[in-house]
Amino acid sequence: MTQGTALITGASSGIGAVYAERLARRGHDLILVARDLxxxxxxxxxxxxxxxVVVTPLIADLTSAADLERVVAKLREDAExxxxxxxxxIGPNGPLLGSDPNGLGKMVQLNVDVLHYLTAAAAKLFAARRRGGIINIASAVALIPERFNATYVATKAFVLALTQALSAELEPHGVRMQAVLPGFTRTEIFDRAGIDISVIPTEMMMDAGEMVDAALAGFDRGEVVTIPSLADSELWEQHERTRRDLGPHLSLKHAAARYRPRGETR
Known part of the structure; x- marks a missing residue:
């Protein structure tokens, strides 16, 4: 008996490969999606x-519409x-102003468009089956946008918002959502981006195995958002309370007094 089947994208290396190992250890059959056969x-x-466990490689370039449809077809056809x-x-190799526009566009396509397409497809299928879970790898930079490449930060902020919003929609259907917000994680992404990992302070760099173990612990605890390095969970709860407190003030009939022409009253 297995724990059901997990489909993992980006599974040939880095965080995806670690998830594959950890979920196989837990007894999940696997469908591993990547380009490297x-x-x-x-x-x-x-x-x-x-x-x-049964492990099925699924070769796909997710930026190809035909390959992406094959992955969605697998989600649709395999009820397990x-x-x-x-x-x-993919990550950036420098600030936005020095980046190739085509590279930025590809980043948005893979980090946003592809993830959204797969997430939406899985959400509908899992909701109909009234079971399942979706784990989206975002990034801690979604919470500190001033610190990193603007396009990359925006893609990860999208992943965070999508996951939080969809979690509320899917909860009545028995489907779990989780956004994982790692900081610097030791993977091949730095080599691919041409970044010298030695310039990053060692105390800021987490091993991928430890990061995934923490993320899965958060998933087991029912967290919608997991920040693997955050020791004081009250800091996140405070952030969320502040965000919710803004809610009643975000859409009102009149502009705030501080934005009205001088001397005007209502």
């Missing part, structure tokens, strides 16, 4: 041998899939 096959063989883990994504 050789790495996927190697990972699938190792995980099935080590954990006795009960967990979607969206790990596929």
């Amino acid at each position: 050789d790495r996927l096959k190697s990972l699938a063989n190792r995980l099935s041998g080590d954990h006795g 899939i009960s967990l979607l883990v969206n790990c596929a994504g």
Whole structure:
């Protein structure tokens, strides 16, 4: 007996590969989605041998509309899939002003468009089945937008907002949502972006295994948002209370007095 099937994007390396190992250890059968056939096959063989689960490689370039549809078709056809883990994504190699526009566009396509398409498809299917979960890998930079490439930050803020909004919509249907907001995590993404990892203070860099273990612990606890390095959960709760307190003031009949022409009263 397994825990159902988990479909993981970006599964051939980095955070996605760690999720694959951890979920296989928990007894999930796996569908691993990535472009690198050789790495996927190697990972699938190792995980099935080590954990006795069924691991199916699914080769797909998620920026290809045809390949993306094949992944959605798999979600639709395989009723055993009960967990979607969206790990596929790319990072920047510098500030926005020095970045190639095509590279920024590809980042938005993969980090936002593809994730949204898969999340929406899975949400509808899982809601109809009245079970399932979706884990979206966002980033801590969604909460500190001034610190990083503007396009990348915006893509991760989208992931956070999408997850929070959809969590409220899916709760009555028995479907779980989680956004994971890691900080710097030791993966291949730095090499691909041409970033020298040695310039990042060691106390800010978490190993991918520890990050995923913390994220799964948060998922087990029912967290909608998990920040793996955050020791004081009250800081997040305070942030959320402040955000909710803004709600009654965000849409009113008249502009605030501070924005009215001088001397005007209502």
